[in-house]
Amino acid sequence: MYCGGYSPTEGNLAKRRDLTQTPMQAKIHLYPKFAWAWPVNRRILYNRAGVDLNGTPYNPAKAVIAWQDGKWVGDVPDGPAKPMAQGGPYPFIMQTEGHGQLYGPGREDGPMPEHYEPAETPLTKNPFSSQMSNPCMKTVHASEYDVLCKNGDPKYPIVLTTYCMTEHWCSGSETRNGPALLEAEPQQYVELSHELAKEKGIKNGDFVLVESLRGKCEAVAMVTVRIKPFTVMGKTVHLVGMPFAFGWTKPKCGDAVNRLTTSVGDPNTTIPEYKACLVNLKKIAKATEL
Amino acid sequence: MQTTAVETPAALRNIETALSRASTDIPALTPLLTAFGPLLAARARLREAAPGWTGPALVIDAERFGQGAFVLAQTEVGGGFEDMSAHLTGAARTLLPIMEQSFPAIAAELKLLGAAIASGALTPKALASAGFGDAAAVPGVSEQTMAFAASELVRPFVERQAQDLAAQVKGLPWPQTCCPVCGGAPNMSVLRRVQEDGEFLQAHGGRRFLRCSSCSTEWTHKRVSCPGCGCEEPDELLVLRDPARVHERADACKRCKAFVLCLDSGELAEVPDPDVAALTMLPLEIQAKQQGFAPLAEHPWSSL
Amino acid sequence: MPKAILIDTTKCTACRGCQVGCKEWKNYPPVATKQRGTHQNPPDLGPYNVKLVRFSEHMESDGTVKWYFFPDACRHCLDAPCKSGASLEDSIIQDKETGAVIYTEKTAKENFEAIKSSCPYDIPRLDPKTKRIVKCDMCIDRVRANLLPMCVKSCAMGAMTFGERSDILKLAATRLVAVQKNNPKAQLCDMENVSIIYLVADAPGKYHKYAVADASDSPGYMTRKEMLAGVFAPLRKATKQLQG
Ligand code: SF4
Numbered sequence: 001m002y003c004g005g006y007s008p009t010e011g012n013l014a015k016r017r018d019l020t021q022t023p024m025q026a027k028i029h030l031y032p033k034f035a036w037a038w039p040v041n042r043r044i045l046y047n048r049a050g051v052d053l054n055g056t057p058y059n060p061a062k063a064v065i066a067w068q069d070g071k072w073v074g075d076v077p078d079g080p081a082k083p084m085a086q087g088g089p090y091p092f093i094m095q096t097e098g099h100g101q102l103y104g105p106g107r108e109d110g111p112m113p114e115h116y117e118p119a120e121t122p123l124t125k126n127p128f129s130s131q132m133s134n135p136c137m138k139t140v141h142a143s144e145y146d147v148l149c150k151n152g153d154p155k156y157p158i159v160l161t162t163y164c165m166t167e168h169w170c171s172g173s174e175t176r177n178g179p180a181l182l183e184a185e186p187q188q189y190v191e192l193s194h195e196l197a198k199e200k201g202i203k204n205g206d207f208v209l210v211e212s213l214r215g216k217c218e219a220v221a222m223v224t225v226r227i228k229p230f231t232v233m234g235k236t237v238h239l240v241g242m243p244f245a246f247g248w249t250k251p252k253c254g255d256a257v258n259r260l261t262t263s264v265g266d267p268n269t270t271i272p273e274y275k276a277c278l279v280n281l282k283k284i285a286k287a288t289e290l
Numbered sequence: 291m292q293t294t295a296v297e298t299p300a301a302l303r304n305i306e307t308a309l310s311r312a313s314t315d316i317p318a319l320t321p322l323l324t325a326f327g328p329l330l331a332a333r334a335r336l337r338e339a340a341p342g343w344t345g346p347a348l349v350i351d352a353e354r355f356g357q358g359a360f361v362l363a364q365t366e367v368g369g370g371f372e373d374m375s376a377h378l379t380g381a382a383r384t385l386l387p388i389m390e391q392s393f394p395a396i397a398a399e400l401k402l403l404g405a406a407i408a409s410g411a412l413t414p415k416a417l418a419s420a421g422f423g424d425a426a427a428v429p430g431v432s433e434q435t436m437a438f439a440a441s442e443l444v445r446p447f448v449e450r451q452a453q454d455l456a457a458q459v460k461g462l463p464w465p466q467t468c469c470p471v472c473g474g475a476p477n478m479s480v481l482r483r484v485q486e487d488g489e490f491l492q493a494h495g496g497r498r499f500l501r502c503s504s505c506s507t508e509w510t511h512k513r514v515s516c517p518g519c520g521c522e523e524p525d526e527l528l529v530l531r532d533p534a535r536v537h538e539r540a541d542a543c544k545r546c547k548a549f550v551l552c553l554d555s556g557e558l559a560e561v562p563d564p565d566v567a568a569l570t571m572l573p574l575e576i577q578a579k580q581q582g583f584a585p586l587a588e589h590p591w592s593s594l
Numbered sequence: 595m596p597k598a599i600l601i602d603t604t605k606c607t608a609c610r611g612c613q614v615g616c617k618e619w620k621n622y623p624p625v626a627t628k629q630r631g632t633h634q635n636p637p638d639l640g641p642y643n644v645k646l647v648r649f650s651e652h653m654e655s656d657g658t659v660k661w662y663f664f665p666d667a668c669r670h671c672l673d674a675p676c677k678s679g680a681s682l683e684d685s686i687i688q689d690k691e692t693g694a695v696i697y698t699e700k701t702a703k704e705n706f707e708a709i710k711s712s713c714p715y716d717i718p719r720l721d722p723k724t725k726r727i728v729k730c731d732m733c734i735d736r737v738r739a740n741l742l743p744m745c746v747k748s749c750a751m752g753a754m755t756f757g758e759r760s761d762i763l764k765l766a767a768t769r770l771v772a773v774q775k776n777n778p779k780a781q782l783c784d785m786e787n788v789s790i791i792y793l794v795a796d797a798p799g800k801y802h803k804y805a806v807a808d809a810s811d812s813p814g815y816m817t818r819k820e821m822l823a824g825v826f827a828p829l830r831k832a833t834k835q836l837q838g
């Protein structure tokens with residue numbers, strides 16, 4: 001794979017730290033002798049797309065490559081052929097037609113961006129598209145927890161989003177063992193608007209049970225002006241937010257918010273959709289997890 | 291590149307506090323500090339009063355600079371600092387008596403030198419060239435004493451000119467390990483916590499500034515690399531330090547056998563004057579030399 | 595020469611690096627806390643938390659949200675009312691070199707309530723174990739060793755600057771002008787009287803009840819003032835002086 005990265009004379013080329021460059025290279029901050037790029041130390045892919053048929057750069061002030069006196073200067077040319085006027089091929093040499101592409105084989109969705117609602121949505125109609133959610137999303141059907149609400153489910157009308165925080169790293173499984181960090185951020189909380197709090201009879205600091213179709217999680221209510229209800233297609237939609245830094249390994253700090261979220265992934269990489277799912281919540285007098 | 295220019299009154303105050311702190315911290319160094327301290331302070335005062343660069347406005351070719359052509363290599367006067375000989379007689383009157391006090395062993399020679407300058411037996415021009423390494427003969431004054439005294443005399447004027455010249459290339463890329471102003475080699479480096487007025491996170495450790503042994507200009511340079519040979523192999527780079535003085539170190543390279551002193555000032559409340567800091571690091575310098583490393587450039591006291 | 599710290603709250607992100615760094619350097623034990631509906635935790639300054647980042651949020655009349663952070667600690671008053679309020683000569687001392695106001699072990703013999711009430715910034719706290727009164731000491735151990743105070747060193751946003759008072763006053767003035775461009779109410783809290791100078795972008799009372807000595811824009815001040823006036827009449831003069 002990294003064929004060419006070691007040279008018999010210079011050893012590991014990726015360790016090079018030479019900052020010399022030609023004035024032309026300096027204009028685009030190209031350092032050909034700093035480290036090494038696969039393959040053949042070319043820094044910019046399909047770089048011949050930056051020149052016209054004769055090899056003259058479209059933008060001479062920021063030229064990546066140029067045909068001068070019978071050879072290419074600047075970056076290492078992608079495909080060592082002559083300019084197109086002299087019989088060279090199209091610049092996108094790895095594509096069958098030699099042209100750039102917005103969309104190609106192997107991609108699950110595209111080519112143009114589209115707004116889809118999340119797998120769980122409080123809406124019953126996507127205002128931007130006849131397609132409600134991504135038809136290519138990856139779902140899991142392994143257990144009773146792999147279920148999704150129907151669109152606009154009245155039992156779970158509130159949108160939950162999840163995020164991390166400064167004091168704990170990722171899921172917090174390490175940082176929750178740091179006493180000073182745990183002192184600063186001790187327990188699971190749910191941020192909600194004053195409007196929703198009033199609707200649900202919740203006061204700041206109350207215990208709250210957050211429920212989704214998949215599970216339940218206790219949290220302390222953090223009633224804040226930083227969250228405001230949305231008005232979507234004439235309807236009020238409430239948003240709540242919870243961090244994903246807590247879990248059962250540290251007693252009395254709350255359980256993992258992943259008990260609530262969906263198991264849905266993006267079409268190409270299956271990156272999970274933890275930013276949005278549907279929940280409901282209510283005040284509870286006593287908590288067992290906190 | 292970033293360069294630092296310290297305002298001189300602050301620099302003077304800085305020298306004085308650094309000196310007194312150093313002699314409290316390391317009593318063994320007090321003789322050295324009392325010898326060189328007044329000289330450093332007097333030099334700072336002279337620098338404050340010295341004229342800067344008065345020559346023709348400089349036209350710096352940024353591209354050539356980027357390729358390593360330092361400022362003085364691009365001036366019309368032909369590669370050197372401007373002639374400061376007109377000021378040297380005055381400087382000698384201030385500086386030589388202080389040096390006589392500090393270095394009794396050569397006091398007699400310095401007296402003779404002072405007399406030769408006052409009488410005109412040694413012309414200011416000859417004195418200036420001696421300051422840049424040319425030979426100059428005054429009966430009864432050894433070669434070493436002449437070189438030492440003359441280079442100390444020109445130093446404040448060189449430093450003051452360098453401040454103006456460095457300002458001309460502020461912000462231009464300078465990846466070299468020699469001085470962007472005069473091409474000199476570094477004899478000191480400082481990790482400085484630079485306060486940037488941006489809205490982004492700031493590094494705690496500080497950026498590395500190399501400091502020119504000839505004109506005291508400082509310029510930023512890659513932190514983990516040997517300024518002698520560019521080596522970046524962790525196995526080849528060595529940090530020598532005294533566990534009792536964690537902010538001082540000698541950055542040495544096993545590959546080229548060079549070292550440069552380094553003051554890690556990121557955590558310090560007051561960053562001491564780099565000359566005073568280098569002076570307090572003399573034990574470290576000796577240790578590095580004993581381990582077979584050579585300095586990229588010497589300090590006046592290095593060869594004591 | 596006297597030292598000072600500028601705390602530019604407009605650069606503070608409430609990361610609480612200073613709060614944690616301070617107690618780690620001092621080797622204070624952790625305090626058991628609960629989530630109470632705010633990120634401000636522990637709820638207040640305490641014997642093991644001499645630095646605390648205070649949070650406050652406001653919905654403005656135009657619908658914009660303001661979220662303010664105030665890394666609270668002792669101001670090291672130039673003419674410290676707490677020192678004047680002490681009954682012993684050397685329970686509370688002022689370091690000549692830096693101007694730091696330092697509580698010694700003799701504070702165990704002081705009347706805590708009297709000392710606490712004399713402080714216009716509500717800083718002193720009692721250590722129930724040692725009976726000593728505690729607060730920030732400007733990291734005097736570090737500063738004497740030419741090291742930055744721990745909180746200043748910890749701040750990744752560069753919100754805090756430590757230095758000579760004269761330099762800090764200059765910096766503070768420059769930053770004030772810059773911040774006032776977009777925040778006409780910006781001010782430097784009690785700059786003339788304290789060594790720890792806060793730059794706030796809005797009315798100080800919106801950050802913290804005791805952000806300034808005379809926080810008359812915050813509720814609850816009057817009762818405190820009355821108490822000061824009544825019970826600690828002799829201290830009034832000192833407080834007045836402090837307010838300029
Ligand atoms: S802020 Fe309070 S505790 Fe600190 S010096 Fe001033 S009066 Fe004393």
Ligand code: SF4
Pocket residue numbers: 615616617619644645667729730731732733743744745746
């Ligand atoms: S100066 Fe030191 S003691 Fe005071 S708040 Fe900062 S870290 Fe804590």
Ligand code: SF4
Pocket residue numbers: 605606607608609610611612613647663665748749750751752753754
């Ligand atoms: S470390 Fe700096 S940014 Fe973080 S809370 Fe303290 S003052 Fe604010």
